[in-house]
Amino acid sequence: MPLGLDADLLEILACPAPDHGALRPGTPEDADAAALTCTVCGRRYPVTDGIPVLLLSEATGGPEQSAQG
Template sequence: MSLDPALLEILRCPDEHHAALDYDATASTLTCTECARVYEVRDGIPVLLLDEARQGGEKS
């Protein structure tokens, strides 16, 4: 499932820096361009919760 490009334009990392997110449709994830936190996209819905994010490079 793909995310709407207009939504991707406004989504930002919920951490205090509010950096842009890169979308990986294959992995269904959004990755912060500043802190490298990885947020899952579940059933087409981005889960932008800091306590559920994982650091980039980790395997789930």
């Protein structure tokens, strides 16, 4: 399993944003990146030392950054 995350854990993790969705390993640019990407909003959450950091303040990408760019 990518990132060393348990498959059962990955199945129950979800994006903490109000428009939440399932998370998938990696990013659209790099499937092996140490991150989880929301399948709905596109936010990317880092995985540090095998621990997903599911804080909106730590997320990159998503609707806010698309609106700024």
